[in-house]
Amino acid sequence: MPSHYDDDAADVPGGLVAKDRPGDNAAALSVSEISGRLKRTVEERFGFVRVRGELSGVKRAASGHLYLCLKDESARLDGVMWRGNAGNLGFRVEDGIEVIASGKLTTYPGRSNYQIVIDRMEVAGEGALLALLAKTKARLEAEGLFDPARKRPVPFLPSVIGVVTSPTGAVIRDILHRLADRFGTHVLVWPVLVQGQGAAEQVAAAVEGFSRLAADGRVPRPDLVIVARGGGSIEDLWAFNEEVVVRAIAGSSIPVISAVGHETDTTLADFAADLRAPTPTAAAEHAVPVRGELLNQVAELALRKRRAVARPVALGRERLEARVQRLPKGDAVLAPFVQRLDDLGERLRRGLGERIVVARQQLQNDRARLSAPLLAARLDQARHRLVAQRLAPALVTARIASQRDRLEGLGRLMTSLNPDNILERGYVRVTAGDGRTLVSKAAAAKEVSLSLHFRDGELAVAPLDGSAATRPARAAPKDKPSPPEQGKLL
Structure with a gap:
């Protein structure tokens, strides 16, 4: 039987146990x-x-x-x-x-x-895009990527030029046309997207790719790189504001010219490049000089060189002519010497004539002294004087005696110094095979054969080794003398 307490509990809000109420269709959700x-x-x-x-x-x-x-x-x-x-x-x-x-x-x-x-x-709009651009520029500038001190000069006349741009746009045609007009050179085109998704990565890869080319490789390495694009809005040019492109241009080992947009357009690639050109056509003009102007300049320099070489010659000729005008005439310079030569010739002619006259007179005066009897008498006198001048024998014999005494003294000295003279007193002289006299045991031990010189002849012997040389000789019996050994020295 239900209790009245149950009905009362159902009407009380906030009960302990959740129950479904009559008419309630809101089921509990998890x-x-x-x-x-x-x-x-x-x-x-x-x-x-x-x-x-x-x-x-x-x-x-x-x-x-x-x-x-x-x-x-x-x-x-x-x-x-x-x-x-x-x-x-x-x-x-x-x-x-x-x-x-x-x-x-x-x-x-x-x-x-x-x-x-x-x-x-x-x-969100160009304002926000410009704010992002300014923020990126400030950050990269703080890293030194835009420092003017790190920019390199563009080569005067590059032999190979690399161009990073779209291969189908008007930009590449303008660049090629202007290069051909000014100075024809070899051009390498690296085709890339210049707008939209992936454009920044392709431009950066192209710049880095040119830098990685070997100088002596199959593909020639450019001396200059041009990064170019036509004009457009800030959104169209945004790929050249990307950090990856800026870092690739700043890190390039080849000088880079940035030619992005028109003259009023500015991108971060312009700040990172070594040179900024207002248009792609202007980039081609900065890249190479005009060939005709170079030829004219070379011709002008050649003309100036010829003038510079000819000018000293002309000035020297003018100075020489001016000095020649001040020099005296040749006849006037030689006239005194010609006159003096004539005078000396006349004096010589007169002197020779006078000398002949004097000699003729002397010859006539000495004719008597040149007679034959007088000459014969003078010859006899000279012969007598010659006979009287014969040498005395005492002068020759005295000199001969002096030289003989000196020779005898040298002979006695040689005899006293002769080593073979002491052989008469029982000494022996030892010589080597080549005739050298040996005076030491060490020298004798080095020889293969020796010669002993006695008073009455020579004896050939051979030296013994050290052990045999130091062996004591056997004593001979006192009652019977032993005959002397032959052929041994040591």
């Missing part, structure tokens, strides 16, 4: 069920949205996914961009950039929050 209903509701209601906001907390995971927040003055929205879409972004994602993100809203049950799954993200 957390997963309510989260799933919320997720479906949000995704159906906000299947595609475009949200404008400032990036904050940008983080790229190791998987390649991009996590971020979009915020404004009073709210924030979490966002995620999967790896496939994040790799197609046309700008460097970093905090502080105002963007417009397109995607869908969804919920994340694990944290009970909602987020936007971004399919596409763009910079």
Whole structure:
């Protein structure tokens, strides 16, 4: 039987045990069920949205996914961009950039929050793009990539020029046409995209590729690289503001000319390049000189050289002619010497005549002294004087006696110094095979054969070794003298 307390407990709110009430059709849902209903509701209601906001907390995971927040003055929205879409972004994602993100809203049950799954993200207008450009420029400039001190001079006349641009646009035709007009040179074109997705990576790879070419390789290495593109909006030229392009140009081992856009267009590639040209055509003009002007300049220099060589000759000729005018005439210079020669010739002629007269008179005066009887008498006198001048024998004999005494003294000295003279007293002289006299045992031991010189002749012997030389000789019996040994010295 039911108690009245049961009916009263059912009417009391906030009971201990949850019970279904009459007429109540709201069944209790689990957390997963309510989260799933919320997720479906949000995704159906906000299947595609475009949200404008400032990036904050940008983080790229190791998987390649991009996590971020979009915020404004009073709210924030979490966002995620999967790896496939994040790799197609046309700008460097970093905090502080105002963007417009397109995607869908969804919920994340694990944290009970909602987020936007971004399919596409763009910079919010040119103002935000310029702000991003200024920020990137300041960062790269602080690294020294735009320092004027690191810029290199462009070669005067490059033999090979590398061009990084689109192969189908008007830019490459303008460059080739202007190069052909000014100074024909070898051109290598590296075709790249100059706009859109992947353009920055291709431009950077082309600049780095030219630098990696070997100087003596099959493909000639350029002496100069031109990075060129036609005009366009800031969005069209954005690939040349990318950090990868700026770093490739700054790190190039070949001088680079940047010719991106028109004269009023400026990109970060212009600041990193060694030279900035206002247009691609101007880049070709900066790359090579005009061949005709060079020929005219060479001809002018050759003319100046000829004039410089001829000028001293002309001046010397003028000075010589002026000095010749001041010199006296040849006849006037030689006239005194000719006159003096005539005088000396006349004096010589007169002197010779006088000398002949004097000699003739002397010959006539000496004729008597040259008679034959007088000459014969003089000859007899000279013969008598010659006979009287014969040498005395005592002078010759005295000198001969003096030389004889000296010779005898030298003979006695030679006899006293002769080593064979002492052989008469029982001594022996030892000689080597070549006749040298040996005076020491060591010298004798080195010889193969020896000769002993006695008073009455020579004896050939051979030296013994050291052991035999030091062996004591056997004593002879006192009552019978032993005959002397022959042929041994030591």
